[in-house]
Amino acid sequence: MTIIPIGHSLSSLSRWRKLPPMMKTSSPAALVRGPADHEVRDQIVLAATEHFSRYGYEKTTVSDLAKAIGFSKAYIYKFFESKQAIGEMICANCLSKIETEVKAAIDQADRPPEKLRRMFKAVVELSLQLFSQDRKLYEIATSAATERWLSTLAYEERVRIMLRGILEEGRQSGDFERKTPLDETVMAIYLVLRPFLHPLILQHSLDYTEDAPGQLSSLVLRSLSP
Template structure:
């Protein structure tokens, strides 16, 4: 099941134009080698063989290009999370798989695609639309799991649903926020498992 994070801010021209895809692919490769911060639109123009002005016909800034790449990376993580959740039969197990797969896949991106991970971290610090959409989707999934668990008698019902979802998300945040996870890597995988177990104990009816 694909849960695409749609981010169109800063994009120009026809949405399906193959030149845009070519720019994004070249930028992806360039960012992977040199990093987002050290790359300019002029660098990308030289890499692709286009003029800078031509690139600006499709993206209004370097950030807009970064948004497209970041959205693709976060969509890949979310696809893996949804796949893991689909294998669960209870709300309890669904929550555990949501949290632990988010951590595992994010850490995997950190170790295997470090430069692209840095774009995701940059998007969080700068408040990009791609990271906001990603966080909103996680919160929606968490709320749905809590609602399912309450309806099935797995979770307590005394705490207002929005308060419970917000509090649990804050507990998860240091391990699922790309900017913060990089400082908690030495606590993996034990800490997220312990946090998940603690949350589930607090949800017991």
Template sequence: MAHTQLLPGQRGPADHAMHERVVEAAHAMFSARGFARTSVAEIAADLDVAPTYLYKFFQSKAAIGEAVCSNILGGIDEALWQVARSQADPDRKVMQLFRTMLKESVGMFFAERKLHDLVAQSLEQNWSSIARHQQQIRAVVAHIVDEGVEKRAFDPELDRDEAVEALFWALYPFAHPRVLEQSIDQDLEARARIIGRFCVRALRGNTAKLVTD
């Protein structure tokens, strides 16, 4: 996925082909060897260019790591938006949001453990890719809440901003790599289902009976 906007530490035109080539090469190397064990020189060698050439596009290895992290999280964001823009009823979308967040996060973070560590590091160091990811989650949630209120599936008297924040933080444990790591041996699917059902009940108020799935 090519970036259309420069992240901190990136240089040159945002749509330059070298940006995408560097990110793709770095993604593969970080996945195989880990972020800490991969150098800019090794990424440059893989692309058959001099390391100094890469610095025309990225200020540091951390900037390359942030671009890779942004792409990883962008895949999760895309999956969440597919839920939000589907034809399902709003209450079903809330339930699916929890299932999708869990599935995508576990898939991204644990199928490729070294990339999981990269995302965890980005959280610990407050990279801007994390802020953008959180912004996208809030936007997805807001889209579903607004649709639910408009269709009278959710309580029309909801405090919209409060509802969005509550859903965001309810989803947070299923998105945070360190929290997932600590609870991976538990029945996270059951937990996501329970919390999703509770959130639907809170959103609907007394408008209808609780969704069962």
């Protein structure tokens, strides 16, 4: 649940925004090799997901994967530069599913306040689902969060973009105040969500996940009142 893993501080966001264009737009795709679309790469990712689920990410080597998949180690390296590159693809796939469902939840609402409520609810529920359905894959999420993989950084940025879109719409409709700088508001709300995006923090917030989405979104909406 980025996953997704998943979060960094205000100062790290500033550094992220100041990165050179090539680094800022990097993605897990930058860590893969060969043709953009290739059936073998998909087979490797699927097999690696199953293998990590059974034996864990940290304990698995590329040699282990090669033996389990039936490919040579050298052949796997034709498509991925490292075990982390494979983990990045798995992580990106999981976070993409969360993002798609969060967007779907937001789109079901007509007005910005309800969109924000639905976003909070969906983010918490889907993160819990991702991080609890498979404890071995949870290791990938924690590695991604701890080591700040590109897949999680990109996901965090897209979450902030979704927030920005809701806030801009709410300011235009008159539902939200306009005095606070937009960037400041986006980051503040993101930091409220952060404990439920980051797998290492989420595991210490399980007692609050049922009530948190409603209570936190209500608090945020009161602060946004014009």
